[in-house]
Amino acid sequence: MDSYGVKFTLPEGAGKGLHFLIxxxxxxxxxxDELKRGAQAVLEKAGATHESVAVPSAMEVPVAIAMALETxxxxxxxxxxxxxxxxxxxxxxxxxxxxxALAELAVxxxxxxxxxxxxxxxxxxxxxxxxxxxxxRGGDAARAALALADVKAKLND
Numbered sequence: 001m002d003s004y005g006v007k008f009t010l011p012e013g014a015g016k017g018l019h020f021l022i023x024x025x026x027x028x029x030x031x032x033d034e035l036k037r038g039a040q041a042v043l044e045k046a047g048a049t050h051e052s053v054a055v056p057s058a059m060e061v062p063v064a065i066a067m068a069l070e071t072x073x074x075x076x077x078x079x080x081x082x083x084x085x086x087x088x089x090x091x092x093x094x095x096x097x098x099x100x101a102l103a104e105l106a107v108x109x110x111x112x113x114x115x116x117x118x119x120x121x122x123x124x125x126x127x128x129x130x131x132x133x134x135x136x137r138g139g140d141a142a143r144a145a146l147a148l149a150d151v152k153a154k155l156n157d
Contacts, residue, residue: 007140014146015048018075021068022050022142025058025081025098025117034130035080035116038138043078046146050078058083058117059094062101069109076112076145080138082126083119095119112148116141 022039024032036052043050055064058081065077079102083095098117106113116137120126129135 008143008147010046010143010146010150013047014150015043015046018048018146018149019073020048020050020076020078020142020145021065021074022052022078022080023061023064023068024052024054025056025061025079026054027057028082028084028123028126031082031118031123031126031130032080034127034132035082035118035138035141038130038132038136038140039078039080039114039116039142041132042139042142042146046142048075048146057081057094058098061098061117062105065102065105065111065113069105069111076114076149078114078138078141078145079117080141081117082130083117084123084126085121091119110152112145112152114141114144114146114148 020043026032053064061079061081068074085091102115118126118129129137
């Protein structure tokens with residue numbers, strides 16, 4: 001259990017035959033690399049394949065997913081990034097708007113999308129949330145995308 005409760009579990013092979021896109025906002029490369037490590041481990045354990053694209057920051061993540069959506073190549077998406085509060089209000093805009101845009105894409109287009117964009121006060125908090133041996137928010141985002149792909153498949157049967 002972590003600060004958000006019990007980790008969501010997936011049935012064995014939940015991602016078999018599914019292909020996901022991981023989109024990385026690279027503002028904090030080392031933190032995002034750890035988020036990606038967690039996401040990849042979850043997708044691979046579930047039997048899903050994946051590929052990744054990188055964009056400069058969390059603000060561009062929704063745009064990249066919208067572009068990828070047009071290709072029809074992916075069964076789901078994992079959005080990764082990190083926004084750390086600074087000395088200006090820029091943090092509020094980036095954190096709020098990137099998450100809002102992702103949520104809108106997910107709802108409007110019924111996307112299996114897991115959001116792993118950290119919004120934290122400092123780098124220490126980011127590491128706690130990112131590290132695969134701690135809160136593993138990258139893995140959580142992949143689990144969410146897999147769970148939603150499963151729901152979509154069940155509803156479309």
